[in-house]
Amino acid sequence: MTDAATAALRRPALGLSVEGLAPRDELLLKSLVRLLDHRTQHQWSFHAERCDLLIAGEGLSRLAAVSGGAAGDGPPPTVLRAARAGSGAHELSLPLNPEVLEQALNRAGAAIVEARQRAEARAAVPILDDEQAFQLTRWPPSELLRGPGRLALATLLVSRPCTVTQLHLRGCAERSVCLAFLHELQRAELLRSDAPRAAAASSAPAPVPALPGLFARIRRRLGLRPGLAS
């Protein structure tokens, strides 16, 4: 795995834009974002056009269009308004404070990533047959994991996309049970779908090479039930 790939896994990349700030504040903001880059939970880069987060100063002309969601091909950016007395969830107080800015970026980034994942899940196709493979966008809430075998089924959907048949065979669960579980996950907007070929040739990084039968030997030694490779 390359360093860049590791960084991307660690921190989702997001676009940031600034408008309507005084030149001094804008310069300071950009410097702080660069300085905070090793600390923020997301990798922020400045994109004037394709931004996920717009930090807006007072008197921003574009704000009305942004708020109305009228402009651009993608979803409208989240707006963080910078103001002298700003203290709300969608406000950034001036003068800029590095800690406050870091917290605001982390908050906004988490909300943007969650919204992206919801949108991906909404775009998922219905589960009809083995034409599609599915993968979790996040670990499911506890109520969806109640029921025999569901913890294992969810775990199988973590590392690689799985079709219904793969889930049925690997999870040692009835096909109908797997299908019902996938439907519940999809209703909760926790699945994204991939074509079967994509499932096999996933872009996820290769695992640590293991010797044949190693996991089965570990399972036997720990007294665990046989796993997939046995």
Add this chain to the structure above:
Amino acid sequence: MIEHKILFSGTMGAGKTTAIAAVSEIGPLSTDVRNTDASVAKATTTVGLDYGELTLDNGERLRLYGTPGQSRFAFMWDILARGALGLVILIDNSRPDPLADLDVYLDGFADLIGRSACVVGIGRTETHASPDIDAHGRHMAARGVVCPVLPVDVRERAQVLQLLDLLLLQLESRSLSDLRA
């Protein structure tokens, strides 16, 4: 002799030593010293690492390493992570900011999590319910990490085994998918 390793990491007092002791075939070797951190109610803490092991039926050895919990020892994490099969993160939910604690280990082991498998066990949820398991899951997803997260009492061997079961399941699933790719 071929050797493999699984790492246990997490906050000070989360139970890494106890978890390793629950499954190791030898008494865990620990480099504990008297705890001087008044915020954590334990007499000793691990400043080096914990070590346990299991001998597999073909003579291979599975080493279980507990990393020092304090982030000032993060330089050791990279060294321990090299060649590890997977990672068990243990979080103590009774600490002031468990989600921030989780971030420390997601960051510190990002490379290992990306190339292998990870499972997160949240301790002391029976006395400290917040943040709940779902909040931990959402928090990880916001960081681009999807892996099993479940409550755990590491004093119960069965619960430690469940963490390892889910870790192995991820590794097996990846291995099968990659073989067929």
